[in-house]
Amino acid sequence: MPDEDLTKELIEGPDKLIEVIEKKDIDKKDPLSYTKTLKTYLFDNEINATILASDKPNANKFSGIVEWIGDRRDDEKGSEFFIRSRSEGKVITFGINNVKICNYNPQKRSFKIIQNPVTCPVCNQPILPNQSTITCPNCHVVAHKDDYLEYLKMKGECPSCSAKLTLKGK
Ligand SMILES: [Zn+2]
Numbered sequence: 001m002p003d004e005d006l007t008k009e010l011i012e013g014p015d016k017l018i019e020v021i022e023k024k025d026i027d028k029k030d031p032l033s034y035t036k037t038l039k040t041y042l043f044d045n046e047i048n049a050t051i052l053a054s055d056k057p058n059a060n061k062f063s064g065i066v067e068w069i070g071d072r073r074d075d076e077k078g079s080e081f082f083i084r085s086r087s088e089g090k091v092i093t094f095g096i097n098n099v100k101i102c103n104y105n106p107q108k109r110s111f112k113i114i115q116n117p118v119t120c121p122v123c124n125q126p127i128l129p130n131q132s133t134i135t136c137p138n139c140h141v142v143a144h145k146d147d148y149l150e151y152l153k154m155k156g157e158c159p160s161c162s163a164k165l166t167l168k169g170k
């Protein structure tokens with residue numbers, strides 16, 4: 001069975017993504033089984049994922065077991081994956097601005113997601129798949145979360161669009 005291109009569905013959001021995977025799984029001995037809480041799908045089956053920072057052969061990658069897939073918390077279109085590797089668990093956010101291609105292998109039940117190389121506007125270093133990111137609510141630029149928040153604390157504006165922003169909360 002060839003890999004399925006689920007790029008559109010990944011960007012559409014978790015509901016679309018699960019709908020397609022379920023259809024592929026219908027004849028399997030162990031069809032996809034999950035618990036859905038709000039818009040988060042927690043899986044009983046093992047789903048694997050490998051995230052690559054680019055399509056270069058030596059690209060930085062992060063792989064592990066997908067524990068859940070949910071809606072993005074920043075109101076942007078896309079999906080969030082919680083992936084547990086041998087050493088750590090990470091939330092990785094996917095959307096139109098960082099996904100190049102998402103392939104899904106129904107037989108192995110595994111995702112291979114290649115990201116567009118994205119450069120952090122604060123430190124000018126590439127953003128790697130296992131790093132925490134944040135999206136500007138105004139211009140939607142993606143940056144390293146720590147770098148962006150540090151910049152915001154110092155300058156009170158987005159490093160990319162210069163929108164005046166304040167940190168909410170305590
Ligand atoms: Zn950075």
Ligand SMILES: [Zn+2]
Nearest residue numbers: 136139158161
């Ligand atoms: Zn901005």
